[in-house]
Amino acid sequence: MPLTATEAAAVARAGASPMLERTLAWSAVNSGTGNLAGLATVADMLADAFSALPGAITLVDPAPAERVTVDGRVEPIAHGRHLVLRVRPDAAVRMLFTGHMDTVYPLDHPFQTITELPDGRLNGPGVADMKGGLATMLAALEAVEASPVAADFGYDVLINSDEETGSFSSSALIAEMARSKVAALTYEPALADGGLAGARAGTGNFSLVVRGKSAHAGRNPDDGRNAIVAAAALALRLKAVHGPGLSVNPARIDGGGPNNVVPDLAILRVNFRPAFAADVARAHTLLDEAVAAVAAEHDVAIAVHGSFNRPPKPIDPGAQKLFSLVRTTGADLGIPIVWNTTGGVCDGNNIAACGVPVVDTMGPRGGAIHSPQEFLIPDSLAERAGLSAVTILRILEGGLS
Template identity: 70%
Template structure:
């Protein structure tokens, strides 16, 4: 797997990380998509930039309006092959164009600090190097590469595309960063994000408050009720209430933002029932309107039999390369959740070793570029030769 390690990955990471591609920076995402399309054009197959699916967001006025996203890169190689794989990554980062963290620096020898160097422009370089090495080896396996533009905000504009690409695949590898010691993510919980719009009735707070219907109080009561719905296997985080106004006006609008974290499929049903019941109770108790916007956009990802076989294969490949590959369950979510929900075994932390992601201290361990590219290339070759026995 020396060929994978010989790829110019560090130069690619430095170039790509110098482009701000925060999820809402459409110009930066367009630049990044073009750079990636040029880079991945060394592989056979057809490259397309796919339009994002429509997505709405609820603003502070309680109105759902469309929100724009960047295009997604899709490369399809040998679509008629009997054995096909899916490789996924994302081009967006959590750092908007006005974030102070924009520049690259060296924290220590071999530790590159910069926005997106680990999550996941380093992972994209690893993926490209691995596939280039596999193609050079003459192994004619089929695959799709999907690099979306909105992973950091939930992949709402690419979820259906992920599901379509996953269909019929033998296995999938996603290039989120591993932990600094190389540990991979095992089982993941799911997530659901909701904006709940509460509309009451305004009135004078001193002259006739009884004629008002306080939307802020109702939203607060809803938050308390939902927080009490947490049970083992389900956490509930009421995160923010938008609304209110002058002290002498009974507020007629409030928006509650809440996050659910189900650990298993049954917890999603429990969360939905709690949400429906709480909304109905608040409507009745406070005489307000309640409109729920959102979804459980990433289902829980257990390690089922197929995933266990894929992990075992990666562990064997690691051993052959002198790498000890461990895994650990995590509460975080990513596109691997949606791939697993489509019935495809997936390992979603095949990217670089690094840390402090989503912070101004994000770093990449540079020696992991060659290491992880070699691990991916060998894994892909074994999947091509052996399948997922």
């Protein structure tokens, strides 16, 4: 179907946005999840850029979050503030747009610079995941704001500071902002070949604190209760339930001490990836059974910390309508759209759990994210901004009804 005059104008305006310049400027500032100063700097830069849109911008304090230390203590985690923009809250049709300002690269990580590769790609920390995505989002919104239908367009923007570590300090905010939205777009990067994420598994991260009893390893070892051995037994028992529908990854054991002391403390870190809601319930049962069995067998105490922080994201009928709209829009723009089921997770999982249809890879094409080889394909900035702009316009025209 040919584009309307309004759609064509929005594509042209989105493509003329200074997306590359914004991406380079934002990526030049380290904003690893734990770098609060860097996050504050980027948040101010984003607030300045997104002030081109109508509505009120606020920087929201993070909700409390905690972690288990290597010595078994539970301590609070500090996070950066989250950027929130609300536009026309009384509009009949309202959407949610989300992204994150944090990256996986801390301040002391060696990957800190942006390099143009011989084939034109940009290699740099966060260029694809997701400073380029934020630039794409802003360009699309600016283009729609310049259209004749802008007065009917209500939306919220959320850019959080902790997505890369699970959105623990922003999950309640995501749920609150998803309420009553007809659809959501999230700007994780598309694959280099243009593929988008479809169904996603969920995820749960747990720290299992095992407390035994110390003893001399030579004089009276049998008086001790070896926490390391118990944690290893727990890891093996949990790994044994790995299979279709539920991936289980025991990732790390902290604890132990001198070779001549029976260790009385160990912390097992384990990740679950359930494919469906039923698999979450199954994982809870398996975890409870494994903890009880190992605690009894090894005469240790085991405390469970953690949760399933990203629910599975299946393709329900509402999501299918949105996916079909994006695919049709892509075809009209000459952009082939394919979907890939993935075990990766993002804030799209949380949004979908609120019953809101979401496509969560609307950012530019890129790859090798979470590694020093991360790259962005610059030409895809305009391509994906146009895709978003036309998708938004068609939703406003009733494309999901």
